[in-house]
Amino acid sequence: MDRFKAMQTFVAIAEQGSLTRAADSLGSSLPAVVRSLAALEAHLGVRLFHRTTRRLSLTEEGRHYLASARDVLHAADAADLALKAEAHEPAGQLTITAPVLFGHMYVGPAITRFMKRYDKVRCSVLLYDRTVNLLEENIDIGIRISPLEDSSLVAQTLGTIRRVVAASPDFLAQHGTPRHPRDLAGAPCVRGRIDAPPQWQFHEGGKTVSVTPSNRLEFNHLAPAVEACAAGMGFGTFFSYQVLPYVAQGRLALVLEDYEPPPRPVSVIYPSARLLPARTRAFIDWMKTEFSGLRM
Structure with a gap:
C-alpha cells in the first residue's frame, strides 16, 4: 500500500462526501478508491467511515485521523513548494x-x-x-x-x-640565466612539496626532458617556497598563478618558457x-x- 496516496484518497473522500466524487477529483476510478480506503482501514485497524447505501460519514476515529492526515499532506505540499522555489532561486x-x-x-x-x-x-x-x-x-x-x-x-x-620555472633577478644576475633545461642540472632549487618527484619535466620538440636540480631548500607548502625563491635561494618550479604577482612586482623572473610542459x-x-x-x-x-x- 502506498500510504501517502491512501491518505490523499481518504482526505478526498472526506472532503467530497462521496466515493464517486472523490474518484473524479483524484482522476482515479471508483474501484481504485474503494480498494485504497479498504487497505488504509486494514492498515490502521479501524473504520474511518460509516457507510450506507445513501450516506457516507466519518467515524470518531476518522475525524481524528482527518486532522492528522491534512497536516501531513499540507507539510508535504509545503516541502514541495520550498524545494521547487529553491530549484529556481539559488538557496x-x-x-x-x-x-x-x-x-x-x-x-x-x-x-x-x-x-x-x-x-x-x-x-x-x-x-x-x-x-x-x-x-x-x-x-x-x-x-x-x-x-x-x-x-x-x-x-x-x-x-x-602553466608550469613555470622562476628565480629572483638577483639570483639570476649572480648565477646566470639558464638557456636550456640541462643548465638546471645540479643547480640550487627550492621545493614547495617534500614528496614531489625529484625530476623536473620539460618539453622539447615534442619530447619530454627530465632534469634533476639540487634540493637546497624544501617546504611542505608552496607559499614559503615562493617567498624563498623571491629571496634568492634558487630556482623553483610552480604553477604560473602562484608566482605571477611576484613577477609583476619584479621579485621573480620566469626562465625556460620555451620548454614549458603543455598548459x-x-x-x-x-x-x-x-x-x-x-x-x-x-x-x-x-x-x-x-x-x-x-x-x-
Whole structure:
C-alpha cells in the first residue's frame, strides 16, 4: 500500500462526501478508491467511515485521523513548494573544494562575491592540496588543476595555467640565466612539496626532458617556497598563478618558457549534470564568468 496516496484518497473522500466524487477529483476510478480506503482501514485497524447505501460519514476515529492526515499532506505540499522555489532561486548549502593556494588567491574571493549576489546560499569551502573524491566526501563542487580522470564526474574548463620555472633577478644576475633545461642540472632549487618527484619535466620538440636540480631548500607548502625563491635561494618550479604577482612586482623572473610542459586545465567539476539545484547551476555559471578566458 502506498500510504501517502491512501491518505490523499481518504482526505478526498472526506472532503467530497462521496466515493464517486472523490474518484473524479483524484482522476482515479471508483474501484481504485474503494480498494485504497479498504487497505488504509486494514492498515490502521479501524473504520474511518460509516457507510450506507445513501450516506457516507466519518467515524470518531476518522475525524481524528482527518486532522492528522491534512497536516501531513499540507507539510508535504509545503516541502514541495520550498524545494521547487529553491530549484529556481539559488538557496541552501554548497560545499566546495579547491587547491590551497589557488583557493586562497582566486576561488575564495570569487565565492565571496558569489555569496554577496546570492544571499540565501551558504557555503563551506575546503582547501586541500590532494585529489578529493567528491562522492565519498560529500562535496558538491570542486575546482581542479589537472585533467579529469574520474569518468563519473562532469568537468567544465574555466581556463588554463602553466608550469613555470622562476628565480629572483638577483639570483639570476649572480648565477646566470639558464638557456636550456640541462643548465638546471645540479643547480640550487627550492621545493614547495617534500614528496614531489625529484625530476623536473620539460618539453622539447615534442619530447619530454627530465632534469634533476639540487634540493637546497624544501617546504611542505608552496607559499614559503615562493617567498624563498623571491629571496634568492634558487630556482623553483610552480604553477604560473602562484608566482605571477611576484613577477609583476619584479621579485621573480620566469626562465625556460620555451620548454614549458603543455598548459593544464583549470576546471569546475561536479558529480552529475542532471537536475542540479539552482545554487549549483548558479555557482558553476558564476565561476565560468569569473574565470572567463583564464590564461596564466
